Amino acid sequence: MRAEPTQRPGRRAATFGTAGLGAALLGAGALPWLRVDAVTAISSRTIEVSGSDAVPLLGAAALVLLAAAVALSLVGRLGALVVTGAVVAAGSMVLVATAVLLADPGPAAAAAVAQATGVRGAAPEAQLSGWPLVAAAAGVAAAAWGCLLYT
Numbered sequence: 001m002r003a004e005p006t007q008r009p010g011r012r013a014a015t016f017g018t019a020g021l022g023a024a025l026l027g028a029g030a031l032p033w034l035r036v037d038a039v040t041a042i043s044s045r046t047i048e049v050s051g052s053d054a055v056p057l058l059g060a061a062a063l064v065l066l067a068a069a070v071a072l073s074l075v076g077r078l079g080a081l082v083v084t085g086a087v088v089a090a091g092s093m094v095l096v097a098t099a100v101l102l103a104d105p106g107p108a109a110a111a112a113v114a115q116a117t118g119v120r121g122a123a124p125e126a127q128l129s130g131w132p133l134v135a136a137a138a139g140v141a142a143a144a145w146g147c148l149l150y151t
Contacts, residue, residue, distance in 0.1 A: 011072065011073060012073075014069075014072045014080075014149050015069050015070075015072050015073045016069070017145055018065055018066075018068050018069035018072060018087060018142075018145065018149075019065070019066060019069035021065050021091075021138055021141060021142045021145060022062045022063070022064075022065030022066035022068075022069060023062075023066070024134075024138050025058060025061060025062035025065065025094060025135060025138050025139075025142075026059065026062040026063075026066075028051055028058075028131050028134050028135045028138065029050065029051035029052035029055075029058040029059055029062065029135070030050055030051065030052065031050065031051060031129070031131045032048035032049065032050055032051075032129055032131070033049060033050065033051040033054045033055075033101070033128065033129055033131045033132050034048070034049035034054055034105055034108060034109055034112065034126045034127065034128060034129070035047070035048055035049075035126070035127040035129070036048075036049060036109045036112055036113055036124045036125075036126050036127075037124060037125070038112075038113045038116055038117050038119075038124060039124075040117050040119050043117075045116075047112050047113060047116050049108060049109065049112040049126075051131055051132070051135060053108075053112065054101055054105070054108040054112075054132075055094075055097045055098060055101055055108070055132075055135075057093055057094070057097045058094060058097065058098075058135060061090040061091075061093050061094045061097075061139075061142075062090075064086055064087075064089075064090040065087060065090050065091075065142060068083045068084075068086050068087050068090070071083045072149075080149070081150065084146045084147075084149040084150045085146070085150075086146075087142055087143075087145060087146030087149065088142075088143050088146035088147060088150070089146075090142055090146075091138075091139045091140065091141070091142025091143030091144070091145070091146060092139065092143050093139070094135060094136070094138065094139030094142065095136055095139035095140055095143065098132045098133075098135050098136040098139060099136065101132055102128065102132055102133075102136070105126040105128055106124075106126065108126070109124050109125075109126035110124065
């Protein structure tokens with residue numbers, strides 16, 4: 001028994017799907033991912049760290065996906081092969097970067113406290129929101145979408 005080949009998404013679906021994933025990552029990067037209590041000798045305040053500040057790679061990967069969406073609407077078959085590789089790479093980078101943040105949010109929190117207060121060397125406790133998980137899921141979706149576009 002022979003399996004039927006899967007049908008690739010059309011050019012329009014590939015363009016809008018890739019653009020949607022890029023826009024989702026840009027949107028998720030603008031939201032607060034970490035909440036950190038910064039305590040110094042003269043003040044105490046709560047700092048919210050956005051996703052693009054916690055994972056600077058996120059904005060770049062989102063722009064790669066948006067550029068890939070434009071490219072998918074313009075290139076031929078061979079060019080689409082190259083572009084889908086970039087989509088898979090961008091999704092994989094987002095997944096790895098958010099996994100690193102989820103495993104240890106301390107460095108991102110310390111950098112945010114140092115930038116906001118000028119005090120370096122603090123190791124604050126950071127409270128994570130659910131947005132890093134959304135971004136990780138979008139990274140998985142982008143990598144899977146790129147693989148689907150490739151087949």
